[in-house]
Amino acid sequence: MAAVEVAGTLRRPAWRGGFGRLWTAAVVSRFGDALRTAALPLLAVRFTDEPLVVASVTACGYVPWLLFGLLGGAVADRVDQRRAMWAVDTVRGLLVAAFALVVGLGHASIPLLLLLAFTLTTLQTLFDNASTALLPSLVDREALGSANARLMTGQQLAGGLLAGPFVPLLLAAGAFMPFTADAGTFLLAAALVASLRTEPADREPRPSGSTLRAEIGEGLRALWQDRVLRAACLATLLCNIGMGALIATLVLHVTRWLDAGDAGYAAAMTAYSAGSLIGGFAAQRIAHRTGRLRALLAAGGVQTACLLLIGTVRHTGALLAGMLLFGAMGMVWNVNQVTLMQHRSPEAMVGRIAAAFRTASTSGAPLGALLGGAVARTYGLNGPALLAAALFALAVTSLTHARKADVPVVAPGTA
Numbered sequence: 249m250a251a252v253e254v255a256g257t258l259r260r261p262a263w264r265g266g267f268g269r270l271w272t273a274a275v276v277s278r279f280g281d282a283l284r285t286a287a288l289p290l291l292a293v294r295f296t297d298e299p300l301v302v303a304s305v306t307a308c309g310y311v312p313w314l315l316f317g318l319l320g321g322a323v324a325d326r327v328d329q330r331r332a333m334w335a336v337d338t339v340r341g342l343l344v345a346a347f348a349l350v351v352g353l354g355h356a357s358i359p360l361l362l363l364l365a366f367t368l369t370t371l372q373t374l375f376d377n378a379s380t381a382l383l384p385s386l387v388d389r390e391a392l393g394s395a396n397a398r399l400m401t402g403q404q405l406a407g408g409l410l411a412g413p414f415v416p417l418l419l420a421a422g423a424f425m426p427f428t429a430d431a432g433t434f435l436l437a438a439a440l441v442a443s444l445r446t447e448p449a450d451r452e453p454r455p456s457g458s459t460l461r462a463e464i465g466e467g468l469r470a471l472w473q474d475r476v477l478r479a480a481c482l483a484t485l486l487c488n489i490g491m492g493a494l495i496a497t498l499v500l501h502v503t504r505w506l507d508a509g510d511a512g513y514a515a516a517m518t519a520y521s522a523g524s525l526i527g528g529f530a531a532q533r534i535a536h537r538t539g540r541l542r543a544l545l546a547a548g549g550v551q552t553a554c555l556l557l558i559g560t561v562r563h564t565g566a567l568l569a570g571m572l573l574f575g576a577m578g579m580v581w582n583v584n585q586v587t588l589m590q591h592r593s594p595e596a597m598v599g600r601i602a603a604a605f606r607t608a609s610t611s612g613a614p615l616g617a618l619l620g621g622a623v624a625r626t627y628g629l630n631g632p633a634l635l636a637a638a639l640f641a642l643a644v645t646s647l648t649h650a651r652k653a654d655v656p657v658v659a660p661g662t663a
Contacts, residue, residue: 485612486640496616
């Protein structure tokens, strides 16, 4: 593992070696994911005008996390994470390449789009959990915060800002082109991960007769018995319900309640992405000054204020300022939540605890989307932003009883 000392106690991961390759693989893959995510619904509307069918293509990107997220975490804790990651990316690259060929030949259909989205996300449940568990073996523990910040910032830059302008250019060259590019990014990422030189983590032998179901239960119990992680998981779930409500109805909030049009909506999303980049640079510095749990409290409190601003002030300038700061604090939250989880989780259970976090996060988003739609219809188009503010306030409240200085890894039940 490699890290460099900066400014006394702040540590940053060295780019040379494993972390630099993992970062490049993550950023390249996120770029391709953004191309595919944007292209799938655009391709779907060529086959149908039914909103529910088009929305189902996006929904298939959530369902596998609910079905297989915990299983993916248990498998990630059993296997060599590096091998699992490059194998999964290779399979995903070949699947998307085959789909691009089908699109190019004119044989694509809604069922194929649904099958592709479902299959890719199912494989992602193993990849993402393995990636979270692998990172602590590539950088020093003191550099984990900086490593997470750099990973998330690079992914946000690639997926949130750089990929967008390429989608119409690629589609102009052919409907199959975004998928061809995505396949290439998967295969390149697989090659980069395969080139990592890491030793498989030392794990205690599993008890005779141990099953995946039992190991999933162990991970859930470890998460529940750690007071800090339990509170952080609940807070993250509440935040993601709020995010689902906000994002699902934001286009209506901007174009109708604010009457800012499509340009206003694009500007709001750009402000959010730009804020996320700023937050990525600030996340570790904030945690260094306050501690990770207090960084979550501060980020959640500021996000609550931003949502109140967005939901009460009927002005485009207030929306853009709110979305910029909301995105920045969202990245501060994400970086410190993941790093806190990695620090406090027993090494052999990182994958399972990460899976529990992600499963909770994913279950919150579609629930929030449904709540947001119902609130917008009943109480007005600014209602979802105010609902999200209430949920973020609850998230901050749920964290206050677990507030303490950062602590090292603890055994389940000792928090």
